[in-house]
Amino acid sequence: MGEYILKSRSENTSKKYLSSFNRWAKFIGSKGKPAIPANPIHISLYLTHLLNTGCSFHVLSSALYAIKWAHSILGHMDPTDHPFVRNLVESSKRHNKPKVSKKEIITTIDLISLCDLHVSSNNLLEVRDLCMILVSFAGFLRFDELSSLRCSDVTFMDGYVKIHINKSKTDQYRQGNEILISSGFTSACPVKMLKRYVSLGSIDITSDHFLFKSTFKSKDGLRLIYKNKKLSYTRARECILSRLKSVTGNINIGLHSLRSGGATAAANSNVSERCWKKHGRWSSDSSKDGYVKDSLESRLAVSKNLGL
Structure with a gap:
């Protein structure tokens, strides 16, 4: 009991x-x-x-x-x-209130610029980092969701990839969530990058191993470690932010900037609110709204439509 x-x-x-x-x-x-x-x-x-x-x-x-x-x-x-x-x-709530320093978002332009820099790279470490960045952005993933992905959670379909989220912050009863990520047409296509990573890492997509793992140097070059151990938060943050800052400069960003950046891009592109809320696995409207940074056009539309 x-x-x-x-x-x-x-x-x-x-x-x-x-x-x-x-x-x-x-x-x-x-x-x-x-x-x-x-x-x-x-x-x-x-x-x-x-x-x-x-x-x-x-x-x-x-x-x-x-x-x-x-x-x-x-x-x-x-x-x-x-x-x-x-x-x-x-x-x-009124005393000892910490100063809020909200992170900036990552934009689609930032990601395309970053992937253009590594468009012909066959370096496993670089491709792994780019893959984590693009999947996090396109899937609105929290780091815990990203790091917990296993190879068998990924299914490649015609024109998109299906990813099963076994563990999520908003899925307290572990019923699981499924997200679909469409193929793109730029160098920052998450599906192409994921396929590239699977190929370079010689990953068995049906295995129960973690999808994103550390690398080591061998006589044949970089390889993923054999041990079934997920990538640590500290190491992932270090790798991802160093890649992103090569195109964004020294701005205040974090791993959550990818989730909020993807949500912002969807919201400002007039995607159905119900669909992108479900895509991001938000349990309430108030929680999802904190991730979206409204575009200048969207903010001006409020006063433009007042009939003045």
Whole structure:
């Protein structure tokens, strides 16, 4: 029964809650008080301590839900419903608010310029990086979705590629998602680049190995490592951003700039909102809107259509 109760939240969520709860337990333990069942006043003092040390709303919110989660799975009454606790979390939204530095988006022009630089390259490392960039952009992929792709998740069709997403942030019950990426007509065609990568890497498209892996030097040149180990976030970020900045310059971009760039290109091209929302696997309208940077024409259209 305990195993089933623990699975009421996803594995990553449970790990996050456990880490936050352990910090609370360490704090309250140093005061000689129990972490469970917790006294609402003690929780309020802990949240006050976090505010005094400059913690943001997200840290306090994580602490609150971690304590709530621990009491719930052990069958105790929820102490976080106390007004003091709730008001302190609300207060953290107005204090210690971090400065938001939103990343710039990657555009279609940027990607075509980048691929034109490597149009005749047979370097496996370069092609792998370009493939990750184009698939992320065209599929609106988060890095976790990209890095978790396995060879068998990819199916080449006539004029497009079908990619199965086994694990997604918005797919909590692991029902899976399927995205379709069409062939293009420029050097930045994601389907052609994916085929090029599969060919250069001698990848068995039916295998259960991760699609994107590290490389090593052999007497025959660069090859993908034999071990079935996904590419790390740190290494992928380093490779992808270095490639992108060769055409964008030193602007503020991140891996998520590809997902937001693809969504922006689709939204500003009058693609059906329902289709690109489904393509990006967004669970709500409010979440998808944060990824789109409206074009100048779209913004001006508001006042142009006022009849003035």
